[in-house]
Amino acid sequence: MFDAEALIIALTVFVLAIFIGYEVITKVPPTLHTPLMSGSNAISGIVIVGALLVAGQADGITGQILGAIAVGLATINVVGGFMVTDRMLKMFKRSGED
C-alpha cells in the first residue's frame, strides 16, 4: 500500500544524511582521498543489510539464489573495502614516526 507518511520520513532521512555526509567530508585533505574512497566504498556495502533481509525472507528458490548472490557481492565490498583501507592507512606515517 502506498504510504505517503512513510515515504516523507524516508525522504527526510535521505536529505539530512546527504547534508551530514557533505559537511563531514568536505574537509578531508588530499592525502586521504584514496582511503576515503575505499572506506566509503566499504560503507556502501551497507546494502548487505538489505541482502540479508531478502535472502532470509525469500520464499522460492529464485529469491534465495538472488539473496545469496547479493549477500556475497555486498560482503566482498564490506570485507575487502575495510581491510584494504586499513592496509593503506597503516602505511601513512608522519616524519620521524616508525
Next chain:
Amino acid sequence: MTTDALLSMNVTNVAYIVAAVLFIVGLKRLGSPATARNGNRTASMAMLLAVVATVVGNDIASWEWIIGGLIIGAAIGTYAARKVEMTAMPQLVAIFNGFGGAASGVVAAAELVKLIDLDAVIAEDVSITIMASVIVGGVTLTGSFIAFGKLQGIVPTRPLLLPIRNVINVALLIGMIASTVWLVIDPSITPFLIAAGIALALGILVVIPIGGADMPVVIALLNSYSGIAGAATGFVLHNNMLIIAGSLVGASGLILTRIMTKAMNRSLANVMLGGFGVEDGAGGAGGEEERPVRSIQADDAATMLAYAQSVIVVPGYGLAVAQAQHQVRELADLLKDRGISVKYAIHPVAGRMPGHMNVLLAEANVPYDELKDLDEINNEFARTDVAIVIGANDVTNPAARTDTSSPIYGMPILNVDQAQSVIMMKRSMSSGFAGVQNELFFLDKTMMLFGDAKDSVEKITAEVKDL
C-alpha cells in the same frame, strides 16, 4: 504484532541509530591522518553492528544461502584486499564499486520476485525505487567494469566515440522511463529485466568515451552511485540504515567528484561527455615537434641534485606505471643525508584516482607531511633549485596559465617552470593525455632525462652515492 516481535524490532532500530552515528563518527575520523585508521575501524564496527542487528531482529528463514554468500564474499574480499598492489588501487576500488552497485540491483530484483510471488499490491513508491536501485546499480556495475578495464589496459584507454552515441543514449533513457511506467502500472518481471538490460548497456556507453586520465572523476562518481544505489534500496525495503549509510557515501563521492573536476578546470558534463584529448587530431602520436630540447644523462642529473639546496619531486601517473616509488624515496633519503631539503608536490589529479600518489609514496615510507598539495607548494617553486618531474605531464604545463587556445587553459597547475632548473623524466617526447605539447619541455632551464623512471632514478641514486 506480538510483544516479542515488537521488542526485537525496536532493539534493531535502536541498534541502527547507534550504527548510523558510528558511521558518521568513522567518516569524520577518516578525515584526518592521525585518526583515520581508527575511523575506518569505527565504521567497520558500525557495519558489524548493523549486520548483527538485522540478523537478530528479523526472522531469518533460511540460513544456508546466507552463510554461503557470507563465506564466499569474505574470502574473495580478504584475498583481494591483501594481494592488491598499491599501484592497482584504482582498479580495486573500481571493481568494488561495481560489486556494491550490483548488490543493490540484485536486492531490488529479489524483493520484486518476493512481492510478485506473494501476489502483493506493490505501491508506486516501491516499484519506482525498485527501478531506481536496479538502474543506478546496473550503471554502476558495468560502468565500473569498463573503468577497471581501462585502468588495467584491457579496454583501450583512449576515448572511444560511437558515431550516434547521443541518439543511442537518449533512446536508452526513454526506454528506462517507459519500463518504469510499465512496472508501476503492471508489476511483472519483464519491465524490470528490460530496465536492468538498459542500465547495463548504459553503464558501458557512458564510460567508454571517457579517456584514461579522466578516470579519477569517473571512479569518484561511480563511488557516489554505489552509495545512491544503496540508498534507493533502502527506500525499497523501508530501511533507514540503508538510506543513511548510502547517502553518506553518495555525498562523499560527489564531493570528491567536484574536487577532481575543479582540479582539471572542467565541468562534470564536459568530463562525462567524453572525447577529451581527441578533437585536436593529436590523439595517437601527439604530433611531431620541431623545437629543440635539452637532454641530459643520469650523471648530470645526479650532479644537479647533489649540489642543490632544495628539491621538489613532482610525481605523476608515470611513477605508478614504472613502480618507481621505492627508488624515489631512496634517492630522497640520500639527498636529505646531504642536507638538501626534499618535498613532494602532489597535484589533485595526479595518477588515476584521487590521492593515488599519496598512497604510493606512503607505501614507500614517505611521511605524509612531506607531501604538499597544490596550494601549499606552489609558492615554493620559485625558491627551489631543482624540480624533478617523474611521469607527470599536463599538470606541469605552463600553457594552462597563458595559452587561451589550449584545451587545458585555466587548469590549476604546479608552477614547476618557476624552479631554477627542471629535470623532466619521461619515456619519450609524446604529449600528455590532453594531446597538447608541454611548453615546459622547451624552456632553457628544463633538462629532459629520457627512459624508464625506475631505471633513471636508480642510476641517479648510484651516481649521487659516488659523488
